Amino acid sequence: MTGAKLAMRIGILGGTFDPIHFGHIRPVLEIKSQLNLDSVWLMPNHIPPHKKSTVVSTEQRLAMVDLVCQQYSEFELCDIEARRSGPSYLLTTLKELHKLYPTHEFFFLIGTDSLVSLPTWHQWQSLFNLCHFVVSTRNGWQLTSDMPIFKEYEQRLTRMDQHKSQKSGLIFQVNITPQAYSSTHIRQQLALGLSPTEAVPSQVLKFIAEKNLYQTPA
Template sequence: MKIGILGGTFDPIHFGHIRPALAVLAQLNLDKIWLMPNHIPPHKTGTHTTTQQRMEMVELVAQQYPQLALCDIEAQRSTPSYSAETLAQLAKQYPQHTFVFIMGTDSFVNLDKWYQWQSLFDHCHIAVCERQGWQLSADSIMAKELKQRQILAEQLQHQHNGGIIIANVDKQPYSSTWVREKLAKNQSITQAVPADVIDYIKLHHLYQSA
């Protein structure tokens, strides 16, 4: 199977995560996308909800969209989540799968600053979702990687790892910060968040201002 991996804090999960994931799945002809909440994000100071709550919100989305599934591999860790270690673990655990690690251009341009970033290509392909306002400078390390490694979606059938694929996704106006700010002001988020997740947020009184 060809499995897309989309990681994040998902605090909370919203259509800015879901719609690009579904677009990448369709464009690259993937079998499934695993949504992977992290427990201790290495680049953020913390989360606004518990790991269990974030996983439960992702699971609600996975129940609504059969193309998506919860992957709890990082959430079960007691240490910061480094993508290189996670993908190595997944590749070892599921050698029959071809993994495609999904990220935005904003992450890709800085990928060379990630922990053991080059080892990612030993375990997966990378799909880069183009984002407005972010561009690779021609002489950057990642521009050179892209030139050497870029492949087309159909090549996923024959190549197990090491490629970079550019995916075109519609820009989404939503972020988790935007959702939290709306909730703190008691404003509607129905256009940004699935109804089941909104019900969960209300039930557990999440993201409310003091």
């Protein structure tokens, strides 16, 4: 990842990436441009707290994300959570990243669905001391005034042109082009012997074929 000496604006997208696909890639490219980020770190989880398991191994998911980072100069692989033996709590991760990169400004990328569930995350209010949140719209999800996160959202919501020197604690709302791809559907296609070339980068599909991944139904 980028060296610690230069102060940079870093987006972080966490996920299982099981597998990584254009539904991850294209929105993040749009967000990087909208927020003028220096780089976006793709951060595969090891044991996601909110999911039971992944279909393929952590090493295989890391390899697929690394292939995407090799193709797109806008991305870098962040393996800090994948190398952790226990559950991947964002608070622990951000504290570690701040020690490694004390001058960086971190923007954590989530969808409206994750924003709504944020109060269930481990020590969620402390997260605002360590990063900004960038929220993209999700079909079927809407923030309403009766939700626990609503007041926090209202207080912290900031336009990008109003963002000055504050290094954490803000929320930015972005609009992205909807993508029709999901990892679950892609795994189902692969299990049927199909090759979803419109949804998955070619080098990732090649890796999946070489390793015989996702051969059984999700």
